[in-house]
Amino acid sequence: MARIAVGGFQHETNTFAPQKATWEEFERADAWPPFVRGPALIAAVEGFNIPIAGAVAALKERGHEVVPLSWCSAPPSSYVTRDAYEKVAGWLVEDLKKLGPFDAVYLDLHGAMVAEHHEDGEGELMRRMRGVVGDTIPLIASLDYHTNMTAEMVRHSTAMIGYRTYPHVDMAATGRRAAELLDRLLKDGRPLYKAYRQVDFLIPLVWQCTYLEPAKGLFDLLDEIETGGKGAPGGSHNQGIVSVTHTPGFPPADIAQCGPALVVYGHDKAAAEAAADRLADAIRAKEAAFAGKLWSPDEAAIEAIKLSKGASKPIVLADVQDNPGAGGTSDTVGLLRALMKAKAKGAVIGMLVDPPSAEAAVATGEGNILRRGIGAVVGYAGETPVEADWRVMKLGNGVFTGTGPFYGGAKFQIGPMALLTHEESGVSVVLACKRVQAADQEMFRHVGVEPGKTPILGLKSTVHFRADFQPIAETILVVQSPGAHITDPVEYPYQQLRKGVKLRPLGPVR
Numbered sequence: 236m237a238r239i240a241v242g243g244f245q246h247e248t249n250t251f252a253p254q255k256a257t258w259e260e261f262e263r264a265d266a267w268p269p270f271v272r273g274p275a276l277i278a279a280v281e282g283f284n285i286p287i288a289g290a291v292a293a294l295k296e297r298g299h300e301v302v303p304l305s306w307c308s309a310p311p312s313s314y315v316t317r318d319a320y321e322k323v324a325g326w327l328v329e330d331l332k333k334l335g336p337f338d339a340v341y342l343d344l345h346g347a348m349v350a351e352h353h354e355d356g357e358g359e360l361m362r363r364m365r366g367v368v369g370d371t372i373p374l375i376a377s378l379d380y381h382t383n384m385t386a387e388m389v390r391h392s393t394a395m396i397g398y399r400t401y402p403h404v405d406m407a408a409t410g411r412r413a414a415e416l417l418d419r420l421l422k423d424g425r426p427l428y429k430a431y432r433q434v435d436f437l438i439p440l441v442w443q444c445t446y447l448e449p450a451k452g453l454f455d456l457l458d459e460i461e462t463g464g465k466g467a468p469g470g471s472h473n474q475g476i477v478s479v480t481h482t483p484g485f486p487p488a489d490i491a492q493c494g495p496a497l498v499v500y501g502h503d504k505a506a507a508e509a510a511a512d513r514l515a516d517a518i519r520a521k522e523a524a525f526a527g528k529l530w531s532p533d534e535a536a537i538e539a540i541k542l543s544k545g546a547s548k549p550i551v552l553a554d555v556q557d558n559p560g561a562g563g564t565s566d567t568v569g570l571l572r573a574l575m576k577a578k579a580k581g582a583v584i585g586m587l588v589d590p591p592s593a594e595a596a597v598a599t600g601e602g603n604i605l606r607r608g609i610g611a612v613v614g615y616a617g618e619t620p621v622e623a624d625w626r627v628m629k630l631g632n633g634v635f636t637g638t639g640p641f642y643g644g645a646k647f648q649i650g651p652m653a654l655l656t657h658e659e660s661g662v663s664v665v666l667a668c669k670r671v672q673a674a675d676q677e678m679f680r681h682v683g684v685e686p687g688k689t690p691i692l693g694l695k696s697t698v699h700f701r702a703d704f705q706p707i708a709e710t711i712l713v714v715q716s717p718g719a720h721i722t723d724p725v726e727y728p729y730q731q732l733r734k735g736v737k738l739r740p741l742g743p744v745r
């Protein structure tokens with residue numbers, strides 16, 4: 236039995252977003268647990284589809300002593316403030332010193348955290364932790380699919396295990412895989428060779444989806460290389476390759492090492508290097524395939540109305556640039572205005588984060604008319620609220636449990652919610668008080684909307700919605716409406732990104 240410290244610090248940083256991640260954002264509960272420190276951590280994360288939950292369960296099954304440090308996450312946004320970073324990182328390091336010694340460390344990290352004073356949040360955290368435990372014991376981290384994997388992260392960790400699905404339906408499973416590797420390393424006692432590669436073009440998030448090509452085929456190849464299948468160097472044996480992680484990156488991060496990367500771990504240097512080259516070459520060969528059609532809001536509204544007339548299932552409009560899961564404010568109104576202008580009767584868009592309007596709807600009461608402007612609370616891109624008469628159709632307290640593949644088990648606590656209908660156009664809006672991307676059908680059911688019976692659904696999400704909504708969709712249109720998560724990386728004013736990187740597949744070079 237080994238004594239293993241476990242903890243986590245999760246944030247996906249869109250450095251171009253208007254809102255920073257303060258300490259209060261890490262303290263709060265939304266779909267995931269709030270900041271938790273010490274023994275209470277184990278119960279707090281149990282049952283959630285998050286990596287640390289899977290890791291803790293797997294380590295306990297193998298008889299290890301799990302010593303909880305702390306865990307927290309905050310919604311994607313701009314930089315993590317110095318105050319928030321130092322609080323969380325400081326407590327993790329403090330408890331690592333106080334509760335040690337340990338035989339190993341497991342960390343639940345995102346991989347795309349940027350603090351006000353450290354552009355590689357995870358690399359810096361692992362450097363500090365190595366200063367406590369030394370360089371010899373295993374330090375294993377699980378990573379988000381959108382990690383911007385840096386050389387420092389590779390250097391300070393023993394191994395890192397990334398998600399293999401987008402939508403991320405394998406978060407807890409990834410934590411379990413990380414724990415299983417940790418257990419194996421403790422038993423084997425053999426060092427791992429690391430073969431690290433970066434890819435020289437940025438991939439827009441919307442085309443990173445593993446339900447679609449080319450990402451689907453690339454992750455199939457990754458599995459083959461890791462398990463010794465037909466894609467592995469040398470044929471039917473993996474020649475000592477232990478694990479492979481590929482992270483397609485998070486383009487809305489203005490840091491030097493932004494972009495796709497991969498790392499192969501193995502006991503045989505030549506085999507690991509060959510596997511890394513094979514996978515990197517395969518990604519580069521698919522560069523041109525990372526693209527697709529983007530619709531303007533007006534085009535999408537008109538097309539959705541046309542398609543819905545002969546459809547038996549909803550037409551889904553993905554409002555990808557206002558995705559709160561990538562730093563969007565979740566309150567932009569470009570798609571809402573387009574749907575109202577086109578009189579898209581029966582259309583529902585959610586979730587629009589506007590706490591004052593949600594609270595005003597509660598005060599107005601179900602069945603009554605709310606006369607006020609909604610949305611554009613932050614006012615991104617100069618937007619203004621949509622002024623209209625809104626019928627308050629249904630109210631909710633924002634407390635419910637997710638049931639879809641992505642948010643399944645998540646215990647939502649997102650404040651007062653309301654379903655408002657603009658009767659002249661027939662368009663409805665789901666209001667909420669906290670930023671959570673529209674990736675679970677329960678968000679709509681909570682205020683009386685059955686998604687599968689809705690002709691047109693507007694969702695503030697980039698890809699995660701596909702896990703729960705793609706099975707009920709007739710078709711999906713990707714909409715490029717103004718928002719803080721810009722779909723095309725060429726539009727970002729990068730200052731720190733290293734030279735020589737293409738700003739999109741086949742695009743201009745920085």
